[in-house]
Amino acid sequence: MNIxxxxxxxxxxxxxCRVLLEQGHTVYGVARSCPQEFxxxxxxxxxxxxxxxxxxxxxxxxxENVFGDFVTNKVQLDGFVNNAALAxxxxxxxxxxxxxxxxxxxxxxxxxxxxxxxxxNMLLHHTKxxxxxISSISVHTGYKGLAxxxxxxxALEAFSKNTAREWGSLGIRSNVVVPGFMPTAMSATLxxxxxxxxxxxxxxxxxxxxxxxxxxxxxxxxxxxxxxxGQNIHVDNGTI
Amino acid sequence: xxxxxxxxxxxxxxxxxxPLVESxxxxxxxxEDLDLTSFDMAELTVRIEDEYGIDIFETGLVNxxxxxxxxxxx
Numbered sequence: 001m002n003i004x005x006x007x008x009x010x011x012x013x014x015x016x017c018r019v020l021l022e023q024g025h026t027v028y029g030v031a032r033s034c035p036q037e038f039x040x041x042x043x044x045x046x047x048x049x050x051x052x053x054x055x056x057x058x059x060x061x062x063x064e065n066v067f068g069d070f071v072t073n074k075v076q077l078d079g080f081v082n083n084a085a086l087a088x089x090x091x092x093x094x095x096x097x098x099x100x101x102x103x104x105x106x107x108x109x110x111x112x113x114x115x116x117x118x119x120x121n122m123l124l125h126h127t128k129x130x131x132x133x134i135s136s137i138s139v140h141t142g143y144k145g146l147a148x149x150x151x152x153x154x155a156l157e158a159f160s161k162n163t164a165r166e167w168g169s170l171g172i173r174s175n176v177v178v179p180g181f182m183p184t185a186m187s188a189t190l191x192x193x194x195x196x197x198x199x200x201x202x203x204x205x206x207x208x209x210x211x212x213x214x215x216x217x218x219x220x221x222x223x224x225x226x227x228x229x230g231q232n233i234h235v236d237n238g239t240i
Numbered sequence: 241x242x243x244x245x246x247x248x249x250x251x252x253x254x255x256x257x258x259p260l261v262e263s264x265x266x267x268x269x270x271x272e273d274l275d276l277t278s279f280d281m282a283e284l285t286v287r288i289e290d291e292y293g294i295d296i297f298e299t300g301l302v303n304x305x306x307x308x309x310x311x312x313x314x
Contacts, residue, residue, distance in 0.1 A: 123283045124286045124287065124290055
């Protein structure tokens with residue numbers, strides 16, 4: 001399968017690429033930067049991990065930047081994984097409109113535009129494709145400082161549910177993976193005490209496994225998940 | 241260009257088990273006369289864009305064959 005993955009260079013995105021490559025798929029990854037760990041994966045799987053540097057904060061040009069000369073109509077797209085995201089951590093009384101808009105560009109507007117063109121690619125090739133958005137447990141369990149970030153992920157969950165309903169008759173599926181807190185760069189600003197508190201709110205009393213999140217994404221992209229659409233799959237260690 | 245538009249319309253109609261149309265005019269309506277649904281028109285847009293690089297739905301819905309020609313001639 002040919003899968004487009006955003007935010008591919010680190011954290012969950014990198015792990016999603018790794019799992020998909022292990023399963024024999026070809027990955028078209030976009031991210032702002034291309035760190036050594038990603039380049040190592042490219043070396044390990046020659047020709048199967050394509051990369052383009054794209055800044056998803058520019059939703060106006062996301063179409064030409066991603067679909068113009070990278071994932072063109074010549075590539076039959078089987079899946080789209082919307083993983084790239086920007087965290088904006090502050091309390092509501094401090095909202096800065098420019099930062100809020102900047103986060104929505106990356107977390108909501110670019111993903112919606114990319115979904116549009118992913119579906120168009122699937123229409124052209126009559127592909128029963130699969131779309132997977134990465135959300136956050138903060139949508140379902142409130143955390144201080146995450147109201148703005150959680151709102152952007154909540155928008156994606158609603159978008160996915162309705163995309164599933166709209167395109168289901170053509171066999172195109174859309175689902176969301178809702179990870180719990182993971183030890184990735186996105187949560188790097190948390191103190192150990194904050195982390196311990198967050199993990200204590202989970203049934204398994206630990207950080208969510210990045211590998212488990214990536215494996216779930218790969219599952220939703222696969223034929224094994226042929227009857228799963230419009231769902232939010234929580235991979236969150238049983239967050240209460 | 242007109243032949244290509246007709247070819248795409250027939251490609252979509254055949255997939256829906258509808259008979260081929262031999263010709264269309266500027267006034268032929270996509271929904272009422274050609275039985276195209278919003279999904280069919282989405283596919284029509286994608287196929288025309290793939291051929292001509294023009295998104296006929298970019299600035300709003302089109303209803304007739306003539307409106308498609310107009311967008312492609314701009």
